[in-house]
Amino acid sequence: MSQIPNLENAPINLSAIRARAQAELETILKNVRGDKCLVIDPKLSGSLSLLVQSSELKKHGAELRHLTAEPIQTDRTKVVYLVRAQIDLIKFICSHIHNDTSKGLHREYYLYFVPRRAVVCEKVLEEEKVHELLNIGDFPLYMIPLDEDVLSFELDLAQKEYLADGDATSLWHIAKAIHNLEFSFGLIPNVRAKGKAATRVADILNRMQAEEPVNTSDMGIPEINTLVLLDREVDMVTPMCSQLTYEGLLDEFLGVNNGAVELDASIMGVQQEGKKIKVPLNSSDKLFKEIRDLNFEVVVQVLRQKATSMKQDYTEISTTSQTVSELKDFVKKLNSLPEMTRHINLAQHLSTFTSKPSFLGRLDMEQTLVEAQSYDICFDYIEEMIHKQEPLVNVLRLLILFSVTNSGLPKKNFDYLRRELLHSYGFEHIATLNNLEKAGLFRKQDSRSNWLTIKRALQLVVEDTDTANPNDIAYVFSGYTEERHLYPNINFHSLQLIFYSSVFACNLSYRRPIEEILRLLPGPHSEIKRGGYASIPSYETLPGSLNSSEKLADGRRSLVLVVFIGGVTFAEISALRFLCSQEGMAYDLIVGTTKIVNGQALTETFIEKLG
């Protein structure tokens, strides 16, 4: 199976986006005639693998290399670099070129920035005096469809850059990506934003529209009805909790990268020692589509059921005589066998992690932290973790949860924990602590925590959910055994609020309490209606009857694009899918994100690497 997801079932024509990116890449390769060596930024290679297969690239006479500090070994005379605009990568390229010239080699160099060049990088090239040797271009790859309903802008560091470094480049990229989308699918009439970064993106988007308007007259009805921009900052609690959906757990323990996990071949039952294989994970895999959003506990049951029913079929086949059509059905079922084996192997591997006491202990702790009732227990637990020198990321993850739910720690405890951290992990981590403090993730307490109010207002902690037949979204974080209850998913709720406030825009009595709760959450919120749709009055004067106005003429459900600035977890995507599969939902959802994250990945971006 290919790692490139099948996009045919997507609610909008996402394959068009991919096709355009493919075409652009092709032109780049064609512009450089003859054989060439294509040097790819390792961070980009994953994204590219979602676009084209490497055999496809080789057809264009390209030899593939990853960009590293080492000089490239190739006999090709043309070198094409494909990199993000990052200074350290540019320095690698400079050293490559210097190395070549010192050996007297003359090559043609082409440099393409993804998605666009940065002035700083060109300055570096000028300083290194290699600017004239290079042909520089852009490869405007602003987003990649990860699956039928997930788009990624592939900006790993967006959250950290904006919060800790005050660098808003990523916001521009997000706005640009959305603006590009509008060129293909029409101007999005409703834009809602929550959080500082989100409102800024909305502003930038408006400015782009003013400077370079999307032509509305020849487009007809826009395909995307509403854009919801959400700032990760609004909810840092959810990503810090362990995800418990199948896909989420795969990400927590094995790391899902660009729609695939990489693991030892032996786990998948292949007898090849020490070899790594990539297992693609996307909706093209029917079984995976069915179980990805389920609680892991349920996944095991589903797999067991499938296996037994298959076994039953098999015994029937071998004992009784069958008609040809029955045989055909059976063979069809057998075809799903490789998928079954794959997921049974994966599930088995996962359960070795989930049955560990340390994992269960952490779940327990997360629960306690989120309930925010027993401060001392949490404090002692984290203190002990530091003393035992457990992996720094794990400690920080809980610490962030601790700090966010208490809106900071009292100064005495804050300084004490910081000191213990520095003593245990080394003084170089003071930069990390500083990042976290600037981002407001681990800080001194300055106001009374409103976490409890939010929690109560949004009914975040739900007791007892039937994980098999969930009626509430919280199942995605729900616990393993019976006594472990539910994990909150504040982000889902904050989203639901924005959602409802849009649906019930006219119903003021419903809306007012929502606005009050929205105010409790950090960051400003904004609502913009964008003009140009005078011909479609239903969007402007939204009547109370939802069904008549929100449904498009051809009976399709209208489409909402939800963009998470700063990343989204698989569990949250699962929650959204669950939400739109509910009856009475008048929307289809597409999720856009700067990056699929988990608590670990998100915390790691804040750890400053020194020396």
Added chain:
Amino acid sequence: LLWKESWELARNPMASKGSPLHGPRIKLIEKAHNLFTETKEHMFESKAAEEHAKLLRIQHELEVTTKQAIFVDSSISDTIRTCIVLGNHRAANKVKTEFKVSEKRWYWLKVFALATIRDWDALEKF
């Protein structure tokens, strides 16, 4: 501005690794410490810088006495552990009192360290 400046200073020495740069490194960190003390808000940072400088001195001494270049750039806890593993309990105690290591942490470190060298007798006694 001052904060930024001192921050850069604190960063630089850590970026430049290794014992040869030892002298200048400590000086840089001490300078950072002084810069941090000039503002009120950065008490914590200044203290950390001070302790860092002190730690590097002790680690340097330890490397000279043990003739093993394994101390510099490890954290305080790591240093204590290494000392115990090497059987140098006096040095470990010294580091402990020097940095006012809490009893709780001290016990964890000692248990871990003794377990790594499989010194079960000492573990028993302790």
